[in-house]
Amino acid sequence: MKKLFILGMVLISANTYAQKKKKQQDIEAIKSMCGCYEVTFNFAETFASDKDYEFHNNYRTGGLEWVTAAEESNDKIVLQHLLIVGDTMIIKHWRQDWLYENTELYAYYKDKTWKPVTLPKEQVKGQWTQKVYQVDDEPRYEGSATWIHADGRHYWENTTDAPLPRREHTKRSDYNVMKRRNRHELTTEGWVHEQDNDKVIREGGKDVVLAQEKGLNTYKKVDDSQCLVAKQWWDKNAQYWADVRAVWDELFNTRKELSFKSKVDDKLLFQHLFALGDELSGDEYNSEKARQLIRKAIQPYLISDIELASK
Incomplete structure (x- = not known):
């Protein structure tokens, strides 16, 4: 009996060690996406079931981007992207939060509406939720999956619903949901964000796929000195955007359905x-004053019955 007890304790210890080691691998993979990158964004429509569908032109652009860890704790890593335009202009770009074994998400429905979803703890064991936000930290899409480290590869992939991408939301109205199949994978030169997306018409409780597209965003690492202007900009503006995130968190923590005006x-x-x-x-700069003004700026866009500006 004593031997069985000892064996059981050894197995538990070994499993705990393996989990900690795996989590550390995950953290290293996520943080390796930080740095200065030459970025290329490529999208091409590939398939449509309607033979009369007119395929849209391929989309290609690129630039220099700085990715920095805006927040970091044992179970959360916030990566902020900053796009450098020309030599000195900085555009606060998208943001991705990574949360370990997170159970609370917001699922995109349609028409700038997100609904709270709670996942079972056993379903997210060992997983990381990626939460993606707009340039103003408004929500975009979220999904939970396991980082894979095998055969010399390191990647995370998930399928989730999202609003139209920035490159199309002001140009198209023939679909209203993008079902995104996202893969983030590390490479010898940096990392890639690969996508296989469905452009979906969601009406009357039914989804119809209008067209499919392939996306390949490549991040090629360059010397950090090339992104010095972005780093300096972030050092100056980080506190304001931390306050913006804090106000958005007040909304997310209500766990109510969120709908916004465009x-x-x-x-x-x-x-x-x-x-x-x-x-x-x-x-x-005063954080308390800033948060009051941020609440007042967001409130008019909020359709949901939440009184944010009164806080």
């Missing part, structure tokens, strides 16, 4: 939040 007074939300950041930046 425009208020003919302006997009990011225009207000970017302008507010420029206005508040400086040596006299």
Whole structure:
């Protein structure tokens, strides 16, 4: 009996060690996406069931991008992307949060509406949720999956619903949901974000696939000195955007359905939040004041019955 007990304890210890080692591998993979990169974005429509469908032109662009860890703890890593335009112009780009064994997500439905979803703990054991946000930290899409480290490869992949991508949301209205199949994989030169997406018409409780597309975004590592201007910009503006994230978290923590207007007074939300950041930046920055103004900027866009501005 004593031998069985000892054997059981040894097996438990070995399993705990293996889990910790695997988690550390995951963390290293996620953090390896930080740095300065030459980025190329490529998208091409590949298939449509309707023979009369007119395929849209391929999309290709690129630039220099700085990816930095805006927050980091044992179970959460926040990666902020900053796009460098020309020599000195910085655009706060998308953001990806990675949460370990997270059970609370927001699932995109359609028409700028996200619904709270709670996953069973056993389903997310050993997994990481990737939460992707817009340039103004408004939600985009979220999904949970396991990082794979095998045969010399390191990747994470997941399928989830999302709003139309930035490159199409102001140009198209023939579909209203993108079903995204995302793979993030490390390479010898950096990493790639590969996508196999369905462009979906969601109406009356049914989904119809209008077209499919292939996406391949490549991140080629270059010397960090090439992104110095982005690093300096982030050092100056990081606190403001930490406050923006904190206000958004107040919304997410309500666990209520979230719906937003596209425009208020003919302006997009990011225009207000970017302008507010420029206005508040400086040596006299005050987080409490900033959060009040951020709440007031977001509130008019919120259709859901949540009184954010009163906080």
